[in-house]
Amino acid sequence: MKTLTRIFCFGFVGSGIGAWVMSAICCLNRLNGSVQIDAMELLYWVAASFLMGAVTMILYTEKLHFLLLTVIHFVLCFAIVFGAVSLCGYADGALASVRAMMPEFLIIYAAVFLVVLTVSKLNEHAVNKALKDR
């Protein structure tokens, strides 16, 4: 029950973040006169955002190395987005989808990993200073 509650909490946070992204895309589409997304597309992306939020739970696992967890998160989120892209029919074939998505995914994950490492180093510095001052 506790795990299920956690899955739903993380899932809804994911949907919430996804809703902002979808809203931004809708606004951009309206501004540049592109085709607006339909209700089914919206549903697929809300579901994908929920799943990505739920998948984020694995980053809180202590048993595995953080780099490995990041890789697992990458693979799972990539598969979810690939599924949503396929359902929405955005790309011509699976290979084209992968080619289009991979660079963005690699950049986002590399950036996030670097931020996490930088924050860890800053935390180390702050705690060591506090320990020294005690």
Place this chain on the structure above:
Amino acid sequence: MKLNLIHAVQKETEITVKGDTASEEVQRILAFLNADAGQGVILLEREDERFLFSPDEIVYVEVTGGKTNAVTTQGIYEVKEKLYQLAASLKRDGFIQINKSTLVNIHYVKSISAEFSGNYTAKLKDRRETLTISRTYFQSFKQFVRR
């Protein structure tokens, strides 16, 4: 329980507990004294012998193989209380939980270093061993150190 109060003119108040030191009653008294004074005593065991230690002398407490062990400046002793009970009673003495099975006395932490795994390693003063601060417990550790 028999209670003797003896008036004496001395600087420091002295408390002597006479009886089965492993009994629940004595444990309750110790817990009360610890909670009240913040710097109390803790009952540790080694080879069927019981010893009273000041929390100052305990470097860290670790659960290994289902047993709770206190690593002190004078060696390793067993503790009867559970880790979560110790975490609550020793908080005021500078103890903080750093992973699922370890409490550390902050006064013995020399420095920490961030690991690539996302965890942190704590180096201890005058000791060779290091302890792992897990990601889950790091924020509370950081707040505890900086308060």
